[in-house]
Amino acid sequence: MENQELLEMKKNACKVRRYIIEGVFNAKSGHPGGSLSAADIITYLYFKEMNVDAAHPDDPNRDRFVLSKGHCCPALYGALALKGYFSGEEIKSLRHIGAMLQGHPDMKGTPGVDMSSGSLGQGVSAACGMALAGKYDKADYRVYAMLGDGECEEGQVWEAAMFAAHRKLDNLCLIVDFNGLQIDGHVNEVAGLEPLDKKFEGFGFEVIKIDGHNYNEIEAAFNKARTVKGKPTVIIATTIKGKGVSYMENQVGWHGKAPNAEEYQAAMDELNAQLKALEA
Secondary structure, three states: OOHHHHHHHHHHHHHHHHHHHHHHHHHOOOOHHHHHHHHHHHHHHHHHHOOOOOOOOOOOOOOEEEEOOHHHHHHHHHHHHHHOOOOHHHHHHOOOOOOOOOOOOOOOOOOOOOOOOOOOOOHHHHHHHHHHHHHHHOOOOOEEEEEEOHHHHOHHHHHHHHHHHHOOOOOEEEEEEEOOEEOOEEHHHHHOOOOHHHHHHHOOOEEEEEEOOOHHHHHHHHHHHHHOOOOOEEEEEEOOOOOOOOOOOOOHHHOOOOOOHHHHHHHHHHHHHHHHHHHO
16 A cells, blocks of 8 residues: 555544544443444445445445444444545434434444444344345445454354355455454453354355554455455454554453543544644
8 A cells, every 4th residue: 555545544544533432422322442443444445445435325336334243333434424424423423312323333324334233143144145136136346244253153143154155255255353352351261263264264265364453454455355256255354442542452341331521532632643643
């Protein structure tokens, strides 16, 4: 990735992280940790990888994105707002009754959301359906779905993985946001997933492992996924829960709670400083 493009990507990701903190703080509830860990990849998807247009959110030829870990929608909402699907002011009404942006993605009420999600494990099945429809229609669009690492403990993930490989859905790319923490603690203590790469390989996937905060690795992974034929791809991205807000990083307690006023200000000051450094 060229230096200027990389710089712009980092700026956008920082802005998405500010939206995450803004939304969760104003909601007084939500899931900042996993939203922050996913911010870099979601930013890359919407600002480089996917063929999408905010002016035509229902374009049948668009690429599709399913946020299977739907509780981390503040990251998706931040990217959609930054991309121009709706005003960034909407973020402040996150999770409020009657607001457009609910605590889990709502495809009927939010421009740019391709699938309602939140019941963990189900997003991959929906993404498989979209990818199979693309095959039947001989369409060029690709389908991307992001899972949490803890979510991979759900059996439906593996039923869908088996289906994806059987149907040779090479237009499907899964991303596992592997930040190592879930609501009950460390993933390897709750229900160890390793070797996750071998499991997906055993289910017939092309597996790519990356640092989920390194844009050159992110770019190389998605570029490679496009070349894979005859089978689906999964990108296993090692990330840091709470990435970008130092006091949240690698802290399981920030899986599902909102910052208070003092914590909010500390987080925003840190992110504003990061953005200022990038703009210098």
